[in-house]
Amino acid sequence: MTALLEVENVRIRFRSKNRIQALMDRDQDPYIEAVCGVSFTLEPGETLAMVGESGAGKTTLARSIIGLATLRQGSIRFLGNELSNLSDAAFAQFRRNIAMMFQDPVGCLSPRRTVRSLILEPFKIHRIGDKNWTAETKRLLEMVGLSDSFSGRYPHQLSGGQARRVGVARALALSPKLIIADEPTAGLDVSVQGEILNLLVKLQADLGVSFLIITHNLSVVRHISDRMAIMYLGRFVEQGITDDIFYHPRHPYTHALLSANPNPDPDDPKEQVELKGEIPSLMNRPRGCEFHPRCPCVQDRCRSEAPPLETVAPGHLVTCHYPIKRNGRP
Amino acid sequence: MGKDRNSVLDIRNLSIEFATTRGRLKALRDVTLSVPPEKIVGLVGESGCGKSTVIFSIIHLLAENAVVTGGEIEFEGRDILKMSPNELRAIRGDRISMVFQDPMTSLNPVLSIDTQMTDIQYRANIDMEEKRNRAVEMLARVGIPDPRQRLANYPHHFSGGMRQRISIAMALLANPALLLADEPTTALDATLEAQIIHRLRQLQDMVHCSILFVSHHLGLIAELCDNVVVMYAGEVVEEGDVRDIFHRAAHPYTQALLECDPARIKEKTRHLPTIPGDIPDLVNLPAGCIFSNRCPQVFSKCRTTAPQRFEVEPGHFARCHLVTEGDVP
Amino acid sequence: MSEAVNRKMRTERSALYNLLSRLYHNPLGFFGLILVVIVVGSAIFADWIVPYDPIAINIRERLQGPSAKHLMGTDQLGRDVFSRIVMGSRIALKVALVSITLALSCGLVLGLIAGYGPPWLDKIIILIFDTIRSFPTIMFALAIVTLVGPSLETVILVVVITTIPVYGRIVRAQTQAIKNNEFILAERAMGANIIRILSLHMLPNIIGPLLIIASMDLPGVVTIEAGLSFLGVGVRPPTPSWGSVLNDGYSFIRNTPWLIVSGGIPLIITTLGFTFLGEALRDILDPKLRKDI
Numbered sequence: 001m002t003a004l005l006e007v008e009n010v011r012i013r014f015r016s017k018n019r020i021q022a023l024m025d026r027d028q029d030p031y032i033e034a035v036c037g038v039s040f041t042l043e044p045g046e047t048l049a050m051v052g053e054s055g056a057g058k059t060t061l062a063r064s065i066i067g068l069a070t071l072r073q074g075s076i077r078f079l080g081n082e083l084s085n086l087s088d089a090a091f092a093q094f095r096r097n098i099a100m101m102f103q104d105p106v107g108c109l110s111p112r113r114t115v116r117s118l119i120l121e122p123f124k125i126h127r128i129g130d131k132n133w134t135a136e137t138k139r140l141l142e143m144v145g146l147s148d149s150f151s152g153r154y155p156h157q158l159s160g161g162q163a164r165r166v167g168v169a170r171a172l173a174l175s176p177k178l179i180i181a182d183e184p185t186a187g188l189d190v191s192v193q194g195e196i197l198n199l200l201v202k203l204q205a206d207l208g209v210s211f212l213i214i215t216h217n218l219s220v221v222r223h224i225s226d227r228m229a230i231m232y233l234g235r236f237v238e239q240g241i242t243d244d245i246f247y248h249p250r251h252p253y254t255h256a257l258l259s260a261n262p263n264p265d266p267d268d269p270k271e272q273v274e275l276k277g278e279i280p281s282l283m284n285r286p287r288g289c290e291f292h293p294r295c296p297c298v299q300d301r302c303r304s305e306a307p308p309l310e311t312v313a314p315g316h317l318v319t320c321h322y323p324i325k326r327n328g329r330p
Numbered sequence: 331m332g333k334d335r336n337s338v339l340d341i342r343n344l345s346i347e348f349a350t351t352r353g354r355l356k357a358l359r360d361v362t363l364s365v366p367p368e369k370i371v372g373l374v375g376e377s378g379c380g381k382s383t384v385i386f387s388i389i390h391l392l393a394e395n396a397v398v399t400g401g402e403i404e405f406e407g408r409d410i411l412k413m414s415p416n417e418l419r420a421i422r423g424d425r426i427s428m429v430f431q432d433p434m435t436s437l438n439p440v441l442s443i444d445t446q447m448t449d450i451q452y453r454a455n456i457d458m459e460e461k462r463n464r465a466v467e468m469l470a471r472v473g474i475p476d477p478r479q480r481l482a483n484y485p486h487h488f489s490g491g492m493r494q495r496i497s498i499a500m501a502l503l504a505n506p507a508l509l510l511a512d513e514p515t516t517a518l519d520a521t522l523e524a525q526i527i528h529r530l531r532q533l534q535d536m537v538h539c540s541i542l543f544v545s546h547h548l549g550l551i552a553e554l555c556d557n558v559v560v561m562y563a564g565e566v567v568e569e570g571d572v573r574d575i576f577h578r579a580a581h582p583y584t585q586a587l588l589e590c591d592p593a594r595i596k597e598k599t600r601h602l603p604t605i606p607g608d609i610p611d612l613v614n615l616p617a618g619c620i621f622s623n624r625c626p627q628v629f630s631k632c633r634t635t636a637p638q639r640f641e642v643e644p645g646h647f648a649r650c651h652l653v654t655e656g657d658v659p
Numbered sequence: 660m661s662e663a664v665n666r667k668m669r670t671e672r673s674a675l676y677n678l679l680s681r682l683y684h685n686p687l688g689f690f691g692l693i694l695v696v697i698v699v700g701s702a703i704f705a706d707w708i709v710p711y712d713p714i715a716i717n718i719r720e721r722l723q724g725p726s727a728k729h730l731m732g733t734d735q736l737g738r739d740v741f742s743r744i745v746m747g748s749r750i751a752l753k754v755a756l757v758s759i760t761l762a763l764s765c766g767l768v769l770g771l772i773a774g775y776g777p778p779w780l781d782k783i784i785i786l787i788f789d790t791i792r793s794f795p796t797i798m799f800a801l802a803i804v805t806l807v808g809p810s811l812e813t814v815i816l817v818v819v820i821t822t823i824p825v826y827g828r829i830v831r832a833q834t835q836a837i838k839n840n841e842f843i844l845a846e847r848a849m850g851a852n853i854i855r856i857l858s859l860h861m862l863p864n865i866i867g868p869l870l871i872i873a874s875m876d877l878p879g880v881v882t883i884e885a886g887l888s889f890l891g892v893g894v895r896p897p898t899p900s901w902g903s904v905l906n907d908g909y910s911f912i913r914n915t916p917w918l919i920v921s922g923g924i925p926l927i928i929t930t931l932g933f934t935f936l937g938e939a940l941r942d943i944l945d946p947k948l949r950k951d952i
Contacts, residue, residue: 190546191586256521285607
């Protein structure tokens with residue numbers, strides 16, 4: 001069975017200097033590598049979570065899948081069709097099948113349009129004609145648990161949670177096969193973030209849609225994703241089945257990230273792993289293994305040699321010279 | 331906890347309203363909490379609970395349309411609400427310091443760190459060289475590498491995490507009795523958050539100040555704080571020792587909040603718990619308990635009478651009819 | 660304060676009613692509104708208000724001061740100044756409205772293209788804008804008048820050409836500020852084409868502040884027209900324009916000061932009125948400046 005989405009060796013870079021500056025600083029690289037050689041697949045009906053901190057490149061990668069960023073190298077295939085670097089016109093047909101939800105729940109909704117017009121926007125863009133628009137609006141709102149009375153409201157009249165649901169309704173309009181959700185719980189209180197996550201889970205069960213979830217909220221990842229990938233400075237340092245990774249993280253960065261989200265229990269004996277230093281700037285990438293300046297288990301080899309991609313268990317890949325064996329130590 | 335005369339900060343029955351076009355918004359109602367000396371008190375709550383209003387009222391930097399309708403804020407024996415602007419200026423930055431949420435905008439972008447850190451010591455009767463030394467020492471304590479060389483740098487030369495450390499260093503330079511921290515790590519990455527929190531704990535041991543730490547992140551509160559105050563929609567619904575709150579939560583909101591935290595849920599589940607409903611309109615307050623419309627254990631009295639603050643066990647208070655009726659869950 | 664509390668349960672009053680009631684509470688703005696109503700009213704109802712024919716000459720009654728018969732006196736040809744002023748409001752508003760509308764439309768289109776389009780096009784448009792702006796208005800006007808001849812249309816042409824860059828730059832700045840906002844990104848992600856994005860999503864979010872800025876420019880344009888007519892390169896006599904009244908007043912200032920005063924009064928009223936109103940509207944409509952939450 002063809003995978004729904006196949007991402008192979010994707011590289012994306014941005015200019016950090018314009019052409020004239022680049023000419024003047026001949027020896028310095030005028031590009032920032034935002035995504036460096038990322039590969040993964042997504043099956044129908046599956047949820048993959050991409051986890052990482054700032055500068056990891058997860059949003060850039062997501063945008064390239066929806067055609068908002070050009071690839072330097074690599075390929076993105078959706079149901080076997082090559083998506084990378086298509087023209088806007090050629091990409092249009094795929095936009096019916098891939099929808100995206102953005103980070104800012106209210107900010108991603110056009111401020112002067114009503115909820116109804118926002119939800120029906122995908123239909124108008126793709127010039128889908130004769131439908132009963134009122135019925136369609138009602139159906140979509142119901143799917144996300146909002147009453148029909150919301151259809152006349154404006155984005156600034158919605159709470160964060162309600163705005164998120166409108167975003168989901170809009171994403172569902174054309175019955176896509178893949179929804180990319182960028183930080184679906186950002187800005188939501190703990191007591192309500194469950195609402196949106198439960199909704200996504202339900203939609204997957206009912207409609208069989210696949211999700212690609214971008215988040216830095218690890219505790220959420222565990223409950224709603226089948227597989228996860230951890231990104232650092234534009235690369236996947238670890239990817240695999242969520243339960244496997246939570247139970248036994250292999251990469252020191254994954255280990256540190258997992259421990260950074262402490263159990264709200266003052267007597268929890270789990271030690272928080274503290275990493276040295278900060279995330280390096282993308283313009284000053286460390287040599288060898290890019291994580292080595294911060295790694296608690298760094299060895300000489302890590303400083304000079306970039307680690308290879310290793311399969312430590314079926315479906316579980318790590319990029320590390322000394323993956324963790326047990327108890328946080330290699 | 332409680333009305334300890336030796337508290338650094340004692341807020342009693344504080345009520346604040348905001349004048350809006352729709353009417354008076356009752357942002358804080360009868361808020362009582364105290365910060366003991368050399369302790370870290372966590373103020374936890376979700377959006378709309380009023381925790382930022384509490385912080386800004388302590389340092390008396392409220393918006394123009396804010397009206398204090400009752401209560402007092404006693405700091406080192408004097409009521410902040412009754413102080414003159416000069417008296418307030420005397421204690422701000424000296425006895426009470428603050429660290430803000432957004433490290434990118436809380437430092438002056440056109441002044442060097444040197445200038446900012448020596449400026450803030452203007453009250454100290456020491457010469458410039460000595461001020462500089464103290465600044466360097468404090469920067470080292472918060473973990474800025476090569477502090478003496480970096481004094482000449484400007485804020486934009488530092489990353490977000492570094493800027494937050496510098497803000498903390500500046501806040502502690504004057505040796506304050508109370509440090510107010512308004513979600514200081516919310517804007518930072520998770521791994522950075524861990525560093526800053528550890529640092530804060532170490533610094534507090536060294537400087538011997540009290541910290542009022544505002545956050546919505548339960549895990550951080552559990553790790554860092556000695557006492558916890560839980561707020562909901564403008565009221566303090568529960569307060570106590572950190573173990574009281576996390577192990578023996580008495581108020582249904584606290585219990586529900588803890589249940590909702592996905593980090594606490596041991597078993598993987600596809601259905602996360604939530605608290606259904608929304609906070610009520612604070613302009614037209616409903617009768618009875620403020621949490622009654624969302625409370626899983628609501629009964630008839632909750633909708634008519636507002637509960638009073640009740641001591642569940644020594645030092646542990648909750649505002650709920652369930653505890654006053656004698657049925658502590 | 661919590662956004663959630665604020666956004667829900669907004670009482671459903673019409674936006675206009677809200678606006679007017681806010682204006683009522685802003686004394687300066689309300690005063691401005693009254694002045695604007697006076698000016699616009701006299702332009703619309705000029706035919707009914709004027710007691711005399713503005714171009715009717717009556718040499719016997721020349722250069723009289725204000726009286727019961729002639730509210731603002733008469734000019735050097737015995738024409739009733741009040742009638743000329745009232746009729747002049749038509750010219751003033753016509754010039755202002757036509758020029759500003761044309762300048763707005765062109766500025767809007769060019770600004771949107773410059774802000775949203777490719778960088779090379781942006782640079783070309785900005786170059787054109789800056790070139791135009793580097794010419795002083797009066798000098799520019801004189802040049803155009805020499806080419807085309809003085810008339811109302813000339814004044815409009817000059818005003819339009821010199822104002823397009825101003826609006827264009829504002830629109831460009833707003834466009835650049837919004838174009839990376841998430842809702843625009845969301846539209847692109849859904850496959851919206853550039854026309855749709857610019858017209859349905861950019862434009863409505865830019866037009867508000869722009870209209871207010873334009874309304875505050877109105878008195879400026881009126882003043883330009885007055886200035887050009889004063890210099891004699893604007894409307895030709897006997898067309899009554901405020902500028903030509905001022906021109907006459909200047910020539911005959913030794914005989915009577917009332918011509919200059921009468922010519923100046925409508926300019927003051929228009930400027931104050933539109934400026935106060937515009938500022939009040941801007942304060943009201945800009946959520947950041949509100950004192951409530």
